[in-house]
Amino acid sequence: QKEVEQDPGPLSVPEGAIVSLNCTYSNSAFQYFMWYRQYSRKGPELLMYTYSSGNKEDGRFTAQVDKSSKYISLFIRDSQPSDSATYLCAMSGAGNQFYFGTGTSLTVIP
């Protein structure tokens, strides 16, 4: 079983829609949860970082962590064509290793 599972999509939504991206994980030791955005032919860039359970909001982006269900989500409100990218979830525990999902490809249609 993979440490982190992520629906690869692809996901296609109209501009202005609310987008929900999700990951599940199996390791209950994970404490740190990240979302990265990766544009085509570029390296990933950190979008959101959450420690433990709860919600975190940054502009149009909201990250949610439910440790009891081992489930994390990223919501994008008022999606824009510039949000078209691949979104990667990532996790780590108290150690120094990181585990990434396979990424969800998102296209926002004008």
Added chain:
Amino acid sequence: EAQVTQNPRYLITVTGKKLTVTCSQNMNHEYMSWYRQDPGLGLRQIYYSMNVEVTDKGDVPEGYKVSRKEKRNFPLILESPSPNQTSLYFCASSIGSAKNIQYFGAGTRLSVL
């Protein structure tokens, strides 16, 4: 400008010919790491380093070597590349006290024939 620089960006080589992919960061970060990205498998960690002369294996270290002789540099060495190492490679760095906030390089696309 704060950045992680990888070289080369593209590389085609043949089986068994030793190669090195360089990674350099100008942010004085303690933590550095190498990943490979493959379709359907996502990003997988190869090696990481908490500081100079401190390196450790990630999930997929077989066939790779690393060294950390200087804080800013973290080269990835393939001593005898094989076709299954054809992949997109990323180097990343972060502050040791906030290693979860990683900055990635632009990637190196490697093809081993």
